Amino acid sequence: MRVAFVLLALAALASAASVAPLSEEQHFSMFKSWMQTHGKAYSTNEEFEQRYANFKATVQLVRTHQANPNRTFERAVNKFADLSSEEFAERYLGYRPVRREYLRSKNTVRLPTTALPSTVDWVAAGKVSAVKNQGQCGSCYTFSTTGAVEAAYAIEHSTSPPSLSEQEIVDCSGSYGNQGCNGGMMDNAFNWIINNGGICTESGYPYQAVQGNCQTSCTNYLTITSYTDVTPSSESQLQAALSRQPVSVAVDASQGWQTYAGGIIDSSCGCSTNLDHGVLLVAYGTDSGEAYWTIKNSWGPDWGENGYIRLKRNVGGAGTCGLASDPSYPTGTKRVSSRTRRSAGFFRV
Numbered sequence: 001m002r003v004a005f006v007l008l009a010l011a012a013l014a015s016a017a018s019v020a021p022l023s024e025e026q027h028f029s030m031f032k033s034w035m036q037t038h039g040k041a042y043s044t045n046e047e048f049e050q051r052y053a054n055f056k057a058t059v060q061l062v063r064t065h066q067a068n069p070n071r072t073f074e075r076a077v078n079k080f081a082d083l084s085s086e087e088f089a090e091r092y093l094g095y096r097p098v099r100r101e102y103l104r105s106k107n108t109v110r111l112p113t114t115a116l117p118s119t120v121d122w123v124a125a126g127k128v129s130a131v132k133n134q135g136q137c138g139s140c141y142t143f144s145t146t147g148a149v150e151a152a153y154a155i156e157h158s159t160s161p162p163s164l165s166e167q168e169i170v171d172c173s174g175s176y177g178n179q180g181c182n183g184g185m186m187d188n189a190f191n192w193i194i195n196n197g198g199i200c201t202e203s204g205y206p207y208q209a210v211q212g213n214c215q216t217s218c219t220n221y222l223t224i225t226s227y228t229d230v231t232p233s234s235e236s237q238l239q240a241a242l243s244r245q246p247v248s249v250a251v252d253a254s255q256g257w258q259t260y261a262g263g264i265i266d267s268s269c270g271c272s273t274n275l276d277h278g279v280l281l282v283a284y285g286t287d288s289g290e291a292y293w294t295i296k297n298s299w300g301p302d303w304g305e306n307g308y309i310r311l312k313r314n315v316g317g318a319g320t321c322g323l324a325s326d327p328s329y330p331t332g333t334k335r336v337s338s339r340t341r342r343s344a345g346f347f348r349v
Contacts, residue, residue, distance in 0.1 A: 019067045022059065030077075031055050038079050051082040058082075062259055072290070072312070073256070073263030078303060080258050088258050092299065093276040094138025094183035095250045097326060108229045111240035121283040121294070122246050123308075127154040128282050129161040131307030133300035135209030137181035141278035142166035143298035144248040145189035148280055149199070151246040153222055153333040162221060165205035172196070172214035180211030186248040186278055187328050190227040198223035198336040225332025233318050238327055239284060242293075246282045247329045249295070251311075251321040253277035260304050264292045266312040266320060273322035281323065284313055293323065 022030075031052055035041070042048040058081040065075045080088055122128050129150045134143055146164040154161040170180050173192035178184030193199050198220030205218045230247065231237040241247050254276055256269025264287065265271070283294035291313035301307040311320040318325045 019064055027056050027059065028052075030059065034077065034081060040082065054084050054087075055082050057084075058259060071263070072268065073265045074261040075259040076261035078259060078261065083258070085254065085258065089254050089276065091136040091138070092134070092140070093253055094140045094181070095276050095278040096141075096179060096183035096185060097250065097275050098177070098185070107227075108231055110231060111237055111244075113236045113240045116239055116243050119285040120243050121285065122151055122155075123282050123294070123296070127151045127161055128246060128280075128296060129163050131296060131301045132166070132207070132298055134166070134298040137170070137209040137211075138183045139166060139170050139181055139209070140298055141178070141184045141186050142169040142189060144278035144280050145169060145186045145193075146199070147296060148186070148246055148248045149193065149222070149224060149330050149333060151280075151282070152224070152330050155245050156333050163202040164221065165200045165202050165207070165218070167207045167212075168200050168205040168215075168218070171212050181209075186250075187227065187229070190224065190328070190330055193224055193330075194226070196220070220336040222333055222335050224330040225334070227328055227330045230327035230329070232326060233324055235314060235316070235319050235324050238281070238319070238324050241327065241329055242281055242284060245329055246280050246296075247327045249279060249281045249323045250275040250326045251277050251279060251295070251323045253279075253321065257309065260309055262305050264290055264310045264312050267315070269321075271321035273318045273325055275322050275325055281327070282308075293320075295323070
């Protein structure tokens with residue numbers, strides 16, 4: 001996957017090696033160009049000043065990072081540059097974990113780890129749907145869920161992945177512990193799909209990036225029989241699971257991800273195991289001797305490596321940014337005969 005750098009980011013980082021302070025005139029000129037590039041407009045002077053201050057802080061962060069000759073990943077002044085880290089987390093992160101060690105232990109299957117392939121790439125295999133964009137709605141967990149189910153269906157039935165409805169999960173899975181645009185969990189969404197008798201397609205229940213009333217007019221397209229949790233804090237078990245199909249994982253995306261533009265993120269980004277973002281693990285491999293995981297994100301194809309991000313692999317414990325803490329994947333996908341969506345009244349544990 002090629003790293004797509006915004007032209008503005010290239011201009012801003014051209015003299016990054018010196019990290020010399022930029023003048024106010026330089027900052028302001030960059031900000032106006034950035035606003036034009038991203039179609040930004042602010043309604044008040046106060047908002048303009050706040051966005052400008054956030055932008056300048058982002059530029060300084062990016063320039064300082066890019067000046068480090070030992071960096072393992074790249075940062076850029078991208079579409080999120082006018083947001084503070086707190087605002088970014090509030091708008092774009094939405095994984096809401098709950099403690100459930102007992103339930104997880106009952107739903108975990110230990111997989112064999114011998115003779116695993118050295119490289120797996122479900123994107124290259126054509127089993128992963130196109131990168132989507134959640135917008136300013138904390139619905140990341142729904143995109144991880146649909147991505148996992150789409151890929152599982154494509155693999156199990158030797159076909160291309162369908163595109164399933166994130167909006168239906170946002171609107172309809174509240175009784176399963178999810179909170180619409182305020183976050184949720186992939187396992188909760190898998191439970192909802194099972195008990196709802198399936199999920200509709202994207203075209204049947206289009207994404208709106210806001211929570212609405214649960215609609216019952218669309219027709220379920222496919223369903224899953226079950227889902228399986230992966231042994232936590234075991235990258236070998238995660239690798240074994242991913243060798244079979246893409247896996248839903250949760251990460252700490254509060255550090256490094258907002259300005260990520262390419263390369264392999266490691267602990268230098270400052271991320272922890274405080275999980276706040278649901279994504280889809282789709283590949284693993286090695287680049288110039290560095291083992292990595294590839295993750296499909298839900299912030300659009302104009303972010304990161306065409307919508308994807310790579311994290312360092314084989315670091316032990318919970319993995320980089322905690323990605324090995326809470327993985328799971330759906331199983332037993334099948335098409336649903338012509339039935340409209342039914343109300344899910346029971347919670348599967």
